[in-house]
Amino acid sequence: MARYDYDLGIIGGGAARLTVASGAAQLGAKTLLVEKEAALGGDCLHYGCVPSKTLLKTAHVYHLMKNGPKFGLPAITPPGVDFREVTARIRSVISTIQEHDSVARFCKLGAEVEFGNPVFTDEHAIHLDGKIISARAWVIATGSSPEIPAIEGRAATPYLTNRDLFSFDTLPSSMIILGAGPIAVEMALAFCRLGTKVTVIQRSNQILSKEDRDMAGIVQQALAEEGVTFLLNTAVVRVGDLGSEREVVVKNAAGETVTLRGEAILVALGRSANAGDLGLAEIGVPFDRKGLIVDSRLRTSHRPISMEPATSSAAINSPMSPGMKAMWY
Numbered sequence: 001m002a003r004y005d006y007d008l009g010i011i012g013g014g015a016a017r018l019t020v021a022s023g024a025a026q027l028g029a030k031t032l033l034v035e036k037e038a039a040l041g042g043d044c045l046h047y048g049c050v051p052s053k054t055l056l057k058t059a060h061v062y063h064l065m066k067n068g069p070k071f072g073l074p075a076i077t078p079p080g081v082d083f084r085e086v087t088a089r090i091r092s093v094i095s096t097i098q099e100h101d102s103v104a105r106f107c108k109l110g111a112e113v114e115f116g117n118p119v120f121t122d123e124h125a126i127h128l129d130g131k132i133i134s135a136r137a138w139v140i141a142t143g144s145s146p147e148i149p150a151i152e153g154r155a156a157t158p159y160l161t162n163r164d165l166f167s168f169d170t171l172p173s174s175m176i177i178l179g180a181g182p183i184a185v186e187m188a189l190a191f192c193r194l195g196t197k198v199t200v201i202q203r204s205n206q207i208l209s210k211e212d213r214d215m216a217g218i219v220q221q222a223l224a225e226e227g228v229t230f231l232l233n234t235a236v237v238r239v240g241d242l243g244s245e246r247e248v249v250v251k252n253a254a255g256e257t258v259t260l261r262g263e264a265i266l267v268a269l270g271r272s273a274n275a276g277d278l279g280l281a282e283i284g285v286p287f288d289r290k291g292l293i294v295d296s297r298l299r300t301s302h303r304p305i306s307m308e309p310a311t312s313s314a315a316i317n318s319p320m321s322p323g324m325k326a327m328w329y
């Protein structure tokens with residue numbers, strides 16, 4: 001029988017690997033985790049759930065401060081937000097949680113960790129920084145990245161994604177958000193409450209288009225009452241850089257071309273799977289922008305290689321990944 005260095009190899013050190021690796025290690029499987037970034041935690045800890053919910057909490061508190069009379073408290077006008085203080089708090093929350101997501105803690109669960117950029121050499125082995133490491137089975141848990149469509153002018157126009165949002169120094173005075181999915185909508189609320197003039201552009205006639213229409217309508221109305229502008233049935237034609245401002249040219253519901261200006265553009269137009277750097281095509285494992293092509297048991301055409309549920313093609317297609325659903329509801 002073939003011998004492998006590990007029973008199970010997991011590629012990607014985000015939220016999903018914790019479940020897979022701790023389960024496998026506790027069942028006695030010799031388990032290796034491979035992460036390409038310098039720290040574990042993935043999008044959820046560094047660029048997703050944790051910073052976004054921390055920002056929303058800060059925005060909520062500021063909103064309450066401005067609405068004292070609704071709660072029988074005196075009216076006050078708080079000073080403007082120093083975004084450096086806000087991002088410092090976000091960093092401190094991340095670093096508190098990072099301690100619980102350390103390599104040492106993970107190794108205590110019984111798994112080993114390697115950092116680097118793995119490339120498959122065959123269905124059982126990867127090349128990692130000059131070494132070949134083999135495992136009986138591999139789980140791909142590499143998550144997803146913001147999808148950046150080929151909009152005219154994009155290459156010459158600065159824009160933000162969820163990877164930049166939580167680290168800049170100054171609160172933008174205005175922000176044009178492309179897309180109206182969950183990330184777009186929650187960031188629209190957070191920035192609007194902190195004092196940014198927010199405009200959300202959505203191609204279809206509904207925000208949160210994968211959710212029920214009546215629920216999405218209630219959310220839209222609530223945000224609009226707080227000051228968010230929604231442009232539905234509106235397509236982005238091109239973007240441009242005007243120096244201190246950006247412009248977004250759109251075609252609106254009436255077919256008119258309108259030019260919007262804002263200090264920042266946030267691109268929140270969906271996600272695509274991080275599957276392209278792993279050498280999977282070279283060993284014949286099929287994937288597309290939504291993820292690996294898998295069967296009903298999340299196995300690829302090469303049975304030793306499977307995908308964790310949260311970022312399988314099917315899950316990226318669905319409104320929210322199973323992991324997201326569990327945390328959101």
Ligand SMILES: Cc1cc2nc3c(=O)[nH]c(=O)nc-3n(C[C@H](O)[C@H](O)[C@H](O)COP(=O)(O)OP(=O)(O)OC[C@H]3O[C@@H](n4cnc5c(N)ncnc54)[C@H](O)[C@@H]3O)c2cc1C
Binds near residue numbers: 118311327
């Ligand atoms: C702004 C925002 C807010 C969100 N809010 C919530 C929320 O409130 N609740 C919720 O449940 N979900 C939320 N999510 C979604 C949540 O972040 C994801 O569902 C979750 O991170 C998916 O976990 P994952 O492990 O599949 O992928 P990730 O967390 O993305 O982890 C993938 C890991 O793989 C690594 N990797 C990538 N490529 C390679 C490679 N080639 N080699 C080695 N390693 C690699 C990455 O560096 C990363 O560490 C939010 C997402 C965003 C963007």
